Amino acid sequence: MISVENLTKRYGGLVAVDDITFQARPGSVTGFLGPNGAGKSTAMRMMTGLTPPTSGRATVLGRAYKELPTPGRHVGVMLDASAQHPGRTGREVLRLAAMHLGLGNDEVRQSLGRVGLTEKESARRVRNYSLGMRQRLGLAAALLGRPQVLILDEPANGLDPQGIHWMRGLLRDFADAGGTVLLSSHLLSEVQVIADEIVMIGHGRIVTRGRTSELLDARGTRVRSLDDARLATALEVAGHTVTTDRSGLVVPAPPEDVGRVALEAGVVLLELRAGGAGGLEEMFLEITAADAREGVAA
Ligand SMILES: Nc1ncnc2c1ncn2[C@@H]1O[C@H](COP(=O)(O)OP(=O)(O)OP(=O)(O)O)[C@@H](O)[C@H]1O
Secondary structure (H helix, E strand, C coil): CEEEEEEEEEECCEEEEEEEEEEECCCCEEEEECCCCCCHHHHHHHHCCCCCCCEEEEEECCECHHHCCCHHHCEEEECCHHHCCCCCEHHHHHHHHHHHCCCCHHHHHHHHHHCCCCHHHHCCEHHHCCHHHHHHHHHHHHHCCCCCEEEEECCCCCCCHHHHHHHHHHHHHHHHCCCEEEEECCCHHHHHHHCCEEEEEECCEEEEEEEHHHHHHCCCEEEEECCHHHHHHHHHHCCCCCEEECCEEEECCCHHHHHHHHHHHCCCEEEEEECCCCCHHHHHHHHHCCCCCCCCCC
């Protein structure tokens, strides 16, 4: 469990993080979203004891990060995958981290295996790593102490589609085994798939949060069928407003309601998708429009 209470950070006149409160729970992946400069990294740095808060507090497993005995055995942290020493090999980076945690070479080998870095790759110097390999190494370091909590800043950065698929599985398994995952990301479609809970921030403040499925349901449903005209009529008779566009119908109702109407009307569905009136990406753009820099989505 990560608990953030009224957390605030000021840098002179700038309020980087402004009174945020939320929890990331065991068994869940929580996505932390916001445009550039919204305050995600600053908040994560406060959660992990790297930046002192101006006010408020953050606890991990009931204690301030710095008060945890051997934090790496409880909390896996990856804030900046490119911060590793470029002159060391991947294996050396992990061996040093393992020494700090009182772990041996077996754990290093297992951790490398968990993130899919080969023996040969782990013998190369970090300066020669691709961004994706650095992310895998950072994740290996975060997982080394077999923690119950993961705090990851942009973990999907630099990963190819296969890598993103792999990471999604890894984090899902971690949460399903009772772990707590907090990850920040700009890859909204990725977050939509992986995160059970969403916390969106803009200008340091929480602009929306909740279960991903509920946030998406509230965005309406996109539906496509073998007979859209008949389905639209049935939906309107059932009291729904229907908008038609090139890729089907959009209905401001949850998928379950739309599916029932289709079933009763005997219309074959080809697609039924929550967040139809624009998924997480559109919600993010709308809510944070005032915070985004011109021409930059996130
Ligand atoms: N050490 C610092 N001194 C002064 N201002 C800072 C410092 N660290 C961060 N800031 C400012 O705080 C605000 C939040 O920055 P932060 O890096 O937390 O945002 P972010 O949401 O992680 O952005 P990004 O997605 O670009 O990484 C920004 O305006 C940034 O310039």
